[in-house]
Amino acid sequence: MNARDLMTTDVKTVHEDDEISDVLTRLARADFNGFPVVDDDERVVGIVTQHDLVHIFQPSDRTLWIPVGFPPFLETLEYAIDLSWDELDTELDLLKHSNKPVRTVMTEDVVTVDPDTDFDRILDLLADDERDINRLPVVDERGGLLGIVARQDVLRAVRDERRAAEASAE
Template sequence: MPLTARDLMETDVETVAPDDEVSEVLGRLARADFNGFPVVESETSETPREDGEAVDGGRVVGIVTQHDLVHLFQTEDRVLWLPIGLPPFTETLTYAIDVSWDDLDLGIDLAKHAGRPIREVMTADVVTVTPDTDLDTILDLLADDERDINRLPVVENGELVGIVARQDVLRTIRDQRRESKR
C-alpha cells in the first residue's frame, strides 16, 4: 500500500495565531526544533484526534518560517549620503557613509517589528495537503524548484490535522530502504 500524508504526518502540531506578535513567535521559534509554524485561525473548541488527544482545531491561513522573520531584521540600504561643501564653495561632493552598526540595527529592527502581528509577515499562499495525499505528490511539493517548502500542513475538512516535514519524508524513505535490504 502506498504511503500517504497520514502515514508521514506529525499530529502534535504547534501553531500560531494571526494576531500573535512577532516577538512572541520569535521566542517560540528559538525554543523549537523546527523552522516554522502554521498560522491557524482557531475555533473555540478543540478537534479530537484519532488517538484521543486533542489538536488545536482551526483553518490554516498561512505559514510563518524563520526566513519570514529573519527577513524583517536584515539590514537593507542603510547608507547615509552626506553632502560635503560649505560656502563659499559652490559645488558639493556627496559621500556615502555606512551607518549599519549591526547590534544597533538589530535592536532598532526588533523594536520596530516586535509588536507587529504575524499576519503581516506570514506567507498567506500556503501549500497544504490532505491526509490521503500520496508520497509522490508530497515529494514533488517538497522538491519544487520555485518554492522552498520544508513543511506541509495536512488539512482535512478545512481543519489542520497534522504536518509533514521534509525530514519526516527523508526519515521514512531511509527506514524503508533499510528494511528492504534486510
C-alpha cells in the same frame, strides 16, 4: 504510503494575532524553523518561517552619504556610513515590528495536503523548483490542522524503507 503515515501530529502552531516578538522568541527556542499559523477555529491560514521573520529586519539601502567639505578645497568628499547592521538600527526595527501580529509577515498562500495525499505527490511538492517548501501542513476538509509532513519525515521514510528492503533481501 500517504501523508497520514508520514505526518507528525504534535504540531506547534502560532495564532495569526500573536505578536512577532513572541513568535521570534518561540522560534529561537524551537528545533525547527517555522510554524503553521492558525485562526480562532484552528484552521491553517498561513505559515511563518525564519525567513519571513528575518526578512523584516533585512535592511533596504540604508547607506548614509555624508558630504564633508574641507577648506580650502572646493569639492566635498563623501563618506558612506553603512547603517545596515548597526545594533541600534536592528533594535529600532525590532521595536517597530515587534508588536505587529504575525499575520503581517506570514505566507498566506500556504500549500497543504490532506491525510490521503500519496507519497509521490508529497515528493513533488517538497521538490518543487519554483517554491521552497520545507513542510506541508496536513489539513481536514475545513482546513483544520491534523499534522505536518516535513522534508525530514520524507527522508526518514525513504531511509527506513530502504533498510527494510535490505534486511528482507538478506
